[in-house]
Amino acid sequence: MDAIQGYEKKLSALSTIIRLWGNPPAVPAERVVWLASSATDKKTGLEVRVLGKKEQLAGLWRELQRKRKHQPAPDTTIDVTTIEPYTPQVRTIPPIGSDLASDYSSPHRE
Secondary structure (H helix, E strand, O other), rough: EEEEEEOOHHHHHHHHHEEEEEEEHHHHHHHHHHHHHHHHHHOOOOOOOOOOOHHHHHHHHHHHHHHOOOOOOOOOOOOOOOEEEOOOOOOOOOOOOHHHHHHHOOOOOO
């Protein structure tokens, strides 16, 4: 994951979120296959969720049980790559009448 320099520490909470409510890729993939199947033909307006309230509570319950039993947390570390923030280069416009001012004059003015 990429993070702008100075924001890396804010991503540490994402590791907890992944542990609580993350799913293996097969879970949403199964839902997509079901949506693409004939089981959903002529059904419009379907609202499908992989992570509903029941799954959220179950993830929280699992985490509480893990902590109660003093079990180690699964590895959910995130590999963060730091990116330098963008700093635009600002060109200063020379004062009117200087030799460099002609470089900034409009070609449409006479």
